[in-house]
Amino acid sequence: MQFKYLLNKQIITYEMIKDKDVYFIELDQSYYDDMLDFMEENNQKKIEEHLAKMIETSTEMNFAKDALRTVVNRLNHKILKSIKEVEGNEQEISTIKEMLEWEEYSLTLNQLKGLWLQFIKEATLLLTRLNQNNMKGTIYRIKKYIHSHFDKPITLKSIANTFYMNPVYMGQLFKKTYGIYFKDYILNVRIEEAKKLLRKTDLKVYEIAEKVGFTNPDYFVTQFEKNVGTTPSQYRKKLMEQIS
Template sequence: MERLRAILVDDENFTRMGLLKLIDWEGCGFRVVGEADNGEDALEEIRRTSPDLVVTDIRMPVMDGLELIRRTAEKDGPQPAFIIVSGYDDFKYAQQAVRYGVHDFILKPIDEVEFAATLRKLSDRLAREKEERRRAESGLTGAAIEALILGESDDISEAEWRRKLSLAPGEGVRYALAELNDRHSWREPDVRTPTLAKFKERIREALRALPGSEEEERPFWLHEHRNRIGILITDRMLRPFGGDEGRFGAELRRAMGELGDDTWLYVGSPVAQPTELRLSYETARQALQYKFAIEGGPVLVFGHLRGIELLHTAVDAELIGRIVEQIEEQGPDRIEDAVDRLFRYIREHRFAPEAVKMCVQQCAIALIRTIRNMEGDENGLESLKPIVGWYDLHLTPGELRRLLTNFARESAALIEKLRGEQAMGGIQKIKAYIDAHYRENINLKSIATRFYLNPAYLGQLFKKTFGVYFNDYLLLLRIQEAKKLLRQTDLRIYEVAERVGFGSADYFVTQFEKQEGMTPTEYRGRLTRQGRGAEA
């Protein structure tokens, strides 16, 4: 948070030291930037530091506090607020102080709780007033920059633009786009995403904290785009960084604190004249296209990217197929390897953002298609919404990789579960098919082909599920049906063999004898003898 600046004025050194030690200035929204022991020195300190607040005694040598306030009020430009701290409980001083617009009159000895409350109240008021001034400034600046980046500034001279933008003669400028990334509820359920206006204000505060920003009070020109903040970066702002845009961007991110960790900066080409700013804006937008193509980030300077070709078409469908197959076959444990392989391909082939979008969509669609083909429902996946809705957000390559990895892992786990369910349901379907078609010329290989299974796998699954090998079960069905036909019909043996699926009568007789311990003829003869005995 940007702190307001304060100076302390008192001819007694121990009073100033007491104020410094007693009061939590930072907690009250201020930082003390200067001190003075008389009004004349204080006037010079005010000129030098442009404070937001002056805390002053009344009676001092050379120039007293009231004269200091009067002389300061005569100056043009923004005026600091004043708090009078005095040991003299004299109504006339209070009257004069009110006429000069003094914020408060506090008696010595100071009550630190009361004084801190006064400071916090004043800090809130000054912050609001600053914000109002900045909003007014932004309105003007926004219109000016909008005209510049759209190339609609023909009716305004170069000199006038330099005056509007506080640019020194010959000072160059470049346009940059600041982008806040990875702020979404899929990353952290309670993540707080600042509004664009708050993001803009944080950038402004960080700019004020950069080296060299206090040398001269020139405004920082920021512009709100639909979902990014435009920054006008002048030669003056780059001077402490040796003119290096990358170092400037890194320091800006650091000054933004926790918010800076998620901020990416895209810097356009420098231009010599403000009226050429449209070119810098367009190249900043081009730098955006390298977000997934260049390793490193998060400060992309167009001048470093010039000449690097980008791929705008989708990835080879064959590669997508291999990666999805790898995800399906390997299960959740090794998903990350497959996703990393995809992102290496994206970076090596310099994919533009729209190509990355198509690539991720193709992977997601292929996995969803597999789930649906297995009669599953992808809508139950928690990772589905992020992977189909990410393109409307600003995501870093690392965060997109994380979302795709999560989706791939969850999809693979569901596919594995469906495969298990399908295996159990499928083996029942296979058994029902055998029960209905055992009279036909079927075998393990033909059934495995029919149900898209490996014959060896089918044989193992059948034995595990039903406790009997496939061939033994098929033989049992055929022998049971043959016994029925031998009991209930006068079909010849070869006719019975054909009816129950044996291609050879001899083979039928051999298998029947193994199972029943007698030939089909003997089986039928025994039944005939038993019938005659019953009649006698």
């Protein structure tokens, strides 16, 4: 069963797979981020090409059936989450039921690809309409913008100008949508990115401060300690002690 989408045959015998391997691994996060970006841009051509790339990469890496299922369901979860964030109704997508229950239909790889592409394209059109008619779509794009530009000196005023919004109104709408002030959200994003760098790299504290958007290393240390309860150096030291 785990070779189903690799051999793409009705009947798979032991002789066909005895010298082959399948892997229970995952695609890189960038595959999902890129697809959501193409959907945000309503770039139908890129969506189709990227979906083909996701499936092709999965087969080239000998993904087991369960691994491909994880890829499909993970992307679909992110798409449905995006729709909910702009207060959309996923039931407007005609293929929603078939897509959520796709494993019950014993589809071939080509059939799965066709259904998946139709679902993504319908979801894209729904998101495009919601974003055009709903100011929260703009707030969602601002949130994505923060995650892409947190390492730069962004402010409420600069982002409001970028998205042609009144800064005060944007700040109020951001707080209403996400339950947190704009300034605090940026700080949280930067602190979380700093924690990742402390865990995964040997960069010095001042280098990490610069990489996550702090111009003043001392201010970075102060804010880190305030939010995490320990200094960056102590945070890293504690992690190393746990590992050892």
